[in-house]
Amino acid sequence: MKEKVKGDTSLIQLVVSILLYFVIFFGIAFILNMLLRRTWLMSFIYPIIVIMIIDDLSTLEYFKNPGDSFSIAFTKLTEITPVDITILLSGLAGTIVSGIVIKILRKSGYQMF
DSSP: OOOOOHHHHHHHHHHHHHHHHHHHHHHHHHHHHHHHOOTTHHHHHHHHHHHHHHOOOOTTHHHHSHHHHHHHHHHHHHTOOHHHHHHHHHHHHHHHHHHHHHHHHHHTTOTTO
């Protein structure tokens, strides 16, 4: 029997993570677009969500101690790996595709979107 290589497992995890982030953020953005009727709102909010995912700080820390909090967040942002960047960009792509789909549905005459 051939032994599994760690790289195969990592590649599968990468593909699943990319698909998962795309689908999750597509769905969140789609529902948010339906409820608030703001097509690109989630695409503008997404960088804030990315910072919340990357840093280990409470949101209140940004108000209590903004200088150190933004410094820590920027440092953590520069330390992420290309794999993490790819996964996070797939989430951004999901929000953008959601906006495009909503625009097409509205143009097609669907009033609920």
